[in-house]
Amino acid sequence: MRILLEALQAGRLFELTETSKRSTFEFLGRVLEAIPEIPDDSGVVEAMFAREQLGNTAIAPGVACPHARVEGTSDNIYCALGWSQQGIDYETGDNNRIHLVVAYWIPDGQRVGFLKEMSGLAKAIVATGGIETLKKCETLGEVRHGLLDWVTVALNETTPDARARMLRLSAKSVEEGKKDTPNG
C-alpha cells in the first residue's frame, strides 16, 4: 500500500469527468506519463488495454486496478488514482460501475512489489467496508481521506497473511541415492 500512499501524497488523485473505460485509461495514462521517472510515450494506455485482454482488472465492487507492465529496471512502481462519483462503465459484465480506478505503472523487475500491493489493497478493501464507505464522500478531499484510512488499515494489518515454513531437505549421498524409490 506504500505505492498508493505515495500517489496520494504526490497529489495523483483526480476526479474523473468521463464515464467510459477508454477515456479513464487515457486520462490516467497521461497522468502517469507526466511523472518525470516515467518516459513519455511509453505506451501506458496500450499496455493497460493489452492487460485487460487477459482478464478484467476490477478487483472488488467499485474498485479496479488497471496496470501497464513495461520493460525496465526502475526500482519504483507508480500509480495514479481516478474517482468517479457516478461510476464508470468498466465492462465487468455484471453492470456494476467502478468508482475508484487505481492505474499502475510496473517495471518488469517489480512484479513482486505489485503482487504484494494488490494483496494488501484487497485486504484493506475487505477490512474497511470497501467502496460503500467512499461513496458517501461528497468531495475529492473526503475520498482522499478515506483512501488514507485504507492505507492505514492495510499497514496496520499483518502483511503477509503468513510466513512459509518450507521443508528443508538435503540431497542424498551417492550411496544412499542408489536405493530404490517406494514404488520401484
Place this chain on the structure above:
Amino acid sequence: MSDKKHAPEDAHRTAQLLRGTEEEAFAAVGSRREGLTGEEAAARLEEFGPNSVSARRPNAIIELLKKFKEPLVVQLMVICILSYIFEDDQAQAIVEASLVGGMIIVSVFLSFFQESRSAQAIAKLQAMVKTTCDVLRGGVEVTVPIDEVVPGDVVILAAGSIIPADCRVIQAKDFFLSQSALTGESMPVERVVLAKVDQELAAQDCPNGCLMGSNVQSGSARALVLSTGLHTQFGALSARLVERKDLTAFERGTRDFVWLMIRSMLIMTTITFGLDAWRTHKPMDAFLFALTVAVGLTPEMLPMILAACLSKGAQTLARLKVVMKRLDAIQNLGAMDIFCTDKTGTLTQDHIVLQRHVDVIGRESEDVLRYAWMNAYYQTGLRNLLDRAILSRTDLDVERSCRKVDEIPFDFQRRRMSVVVEHEGDHLLICKGAVEEILAVCEKYQVDDEIHTMIPLIKDEIMEEYRELSKQGFRVIALAYREFDRSKEVFGTADESGLVLLGYLAFFDPPKETAAKAIEGLAARGVRAKILTGDNELVSQKVCADVGMPVKRVLTGAQLAAMDKATFDAAVLEADIMARLTPMQKEQVIRSLKAQGHTVGFMGDGINDVLALKAADVGISVDTAVDVAKESADAVLLEKSLLVLVDGIDEGRRVFCNIEKYIRMGASSNFGNMLSVVGASALLPFVPLSPILVLLTNFIYDFSQTAIPFDRVESDLISKPRQWDISGIRSFMLWLGPVSSLFDYLTFGLMWFIICPAVCGGSWSALTTDELRNKFIILFHTGWFIESIVTQTLVVHVIRSARMPFIEARASWQLSLTTVCAVAFGCWLTFSPWAGRLGLNGNGLGSTFWTALLVMTISYIALAHYVARRRLLRQL
C-alpha cells in the same frame, strides 16, 4: 485350464467370494496379502493354464470348413451341384464338376493357407507386444505378462492398467473403473474395499469387485485374483462380448464389390438363359450354359487374393516394426487421408526433461523443485514422464525426516494429484497438476517466504508467467501445498482446496529430428496431419512450428464444446491443432471427420486416447503405450516414429493397389467375356464356347492371377490415399468390358467368315453334314478359347498402371511368369492329347489365325491401355 463349460458355476463362485469376508476369499484361493511365491505361481500356471480367453488356437479343420461359408464359394458349390445333377452326359458332368470343384478347392485352400500363415506371423508379432501386469510375488512387486497371472495372485493396479482377471479389491484409493466392455456402461464406477457385501449382488455389481475386461480410469488399488482365463466372467461371455468395430471402409468396399458382381451375374445369367433357351428350345441345356456363365462372372479368387495381399503386407510391415493386429487395417492405413495424433512422442522425442522450476513470478526456486520431487517420489499411481523427469533432477534424503501419510491419485477429471507427507509434526499436502486445475483450488500464493491472499487479478498476473513459459514451448504444470494438523490421517479430493500456490515446473520435450521429414512425407502422400492433444495450445503451436507443420487454425476443447454440430464439423475439418481436449472430445473429433467422408487414423499412447483409438478407422499405438491403448489399437508401432508410419502408409497403398488389380480385372474382363457370350448366343447357331471350355478358361485365368500379391506397384499410384471406389470399378467394367468384347466379336468374325470356312470347305450354311458342322464348331471354339485366354490374361499388364505396359511399367517377375505360363498352357492345351476330349483343335487353325491373333492382341492392349489410362489417371 480345463475346457469344461462351467460358466454359471464360475460366476456364482466369483460372486460368493466377493460377497464373503476377505479372509474367506484368501482361504478359497489359497493366498495371503503378500501374494503367492514364485513356485506357487508356477505350479498354479501349470494347473490352471494361461490367463487368456483366446489361448487356444482355433481348430484348423473348423477354420478350413468356415471358408466354405463364403458367399462366393457357396455360389460356386451350388453351381457345381446343379450342373452335375442336370447334365445328361455323365462324363461331361464329371469333368465340369471337377473343374468347378477344382476352382473351389484352389480358392479355399489358398486363402486358408495364406490366412494361416499371416495368423502365425501376427501371433509371433503380437508376442512382441506384451501386455504386462504388476503382481506381488513373495511380498515383492514384480512385472509379469498378463497371461501368467494365476488365481491367488495379488495384483497392483493404477490408472491405465487393464484388470487382468476377476479380482477382489483388498486396498483402494479413489479407484475408478471403466466397465464398458463388460457392461456397456460408459461412466466409470468406483470400487472400494468392503469387509463383506450383505446384498445378493452379481459379481459385476459388487462394489469390491473388479472384473477382467475392465480398465482403471483413475486411482490405485491392490486386488486378489479370484479366477483367471475362461473361468472369468469375461471369458465365459467373451463370445457375446467381442467388441466389434463398425464396418471399416475396407469391409464396406469389399461387400459392395461382391454385391456388384452378384448383381451383374444374375442379370447376365438370366439374359443368357433366355436367349439360349429361345434359340435352341432346350431349356435344360440353356440352364446349364447359363450356370457356366455364372461361374465366369464369379470372382472366386477374391478371398485368396485378399488374404494373400493383406498377409504379405502384414509381413512387410512387420519388417518395418509395425505390428498389424487386424489385417484389414492395412488397407485403411493406405486409405487414410487424415492423421490425428497426440504430439507427445510422435512429433517430439518423448524424452522430457525438467528445464525450469520457478516461483509464481518466474524466479528459479529450489523449494519448488524440492516439493515437486517429494510429490513424484511418494506417488504410487501411474508414474509418468514428468515424474521421471523430476526424479532424475535431484535425489533428496527423505527417509530420515519424512513419512508418507496418504495419497490422492491422479485422474483425468481433476488433472492433478497429491501426496501427504509428515514432516516435523505437520502433515503437508503437496499437489501438482494442470495449471488451471491447481489455480482453481488455490486461495493463496507464496512469494519468497510470504504467503498472500489470491484474488482474480493476481491469478491473471500469475497465469502470465505460465503463458510465457508455454509460449517458449515448455510444458508447464503448477505446484501447490497446504499444511494440515497431524491428527488428520486420511485425505480425499475435498482436501485439495485452500492451497498455497508455490510455483511452476517447466518441462521440455524437444521435437524429433525425423518429425519434420515425416510431416513432409505425410503431406506429400496427401495425408493431412492434425494434433489432438490434452495439452495446451501454446505448447502445441510451438512444437508444430519447430517441425514445420503449417497451422492455420487452433481450437481448444472449450471452444469446441460451445459449438453446434454444423459449426463443430466445419471447425474440426479446418483446424490443425485441437488442444485441451478431453478423451471424449478426441473421440467426437474422429467421428465427425469420419462422418464427413474421411478415412481417419489416430495415434495415441495414453489411457485418454482409448476412445479415439477405437473410433478411428486405424487406431495406432506404440509398444510403450499403456496396456489398454495397445489393446484398443489396430496397429502397434514397435518404434515410436512417424517415419515408420509413412512407410506403413505406402505399404497399405501397395496392398490395396494389388487388390484393386484383381478387382478391375474381375469386373471388366469377365464382364466383357460374358457380353460376348450373350451376343454370340443371340447371333450364332451354336454356343460360342462349350460350358467346359468356359470353366477351363476361368480356371487358367484364375491361376494367372495368383501372383498379383507379389506384383510391384508404380510409385504414382501410391502418391494419394487409396480408397474403395465402386463407381470407378463400375466405370472400368462398363468401358473396358466392351473393349474386350469388341475383340471377341472380331475373333467371332474371323472364325465365322474366314478360318472355319477355309478349313471346313465352306460357310456354316453350306455345310451339310454333322461331321463338318461339328468340325466348324470345334474350330470356332478353339479360336475363341485361345483369344479369350490371351486377352483376358494379359490385360493385367494394362490395368496395373497408367503407364505404357511392358515398356514404361513392368510387372514383377512372378506375375510375368504366371501370365506367360497361363497363355502358353492355354495354347498348348489345344494341341495336347486332351484337346479332342475337350473339344479343341489347335492344329486346324493355321498361320492366318495366329497372325490375326498377334495383331488383335497388340491392338487390344493398345486400345485397352488408352481406355484404362484415362480411368487410372483420374484416380491419381
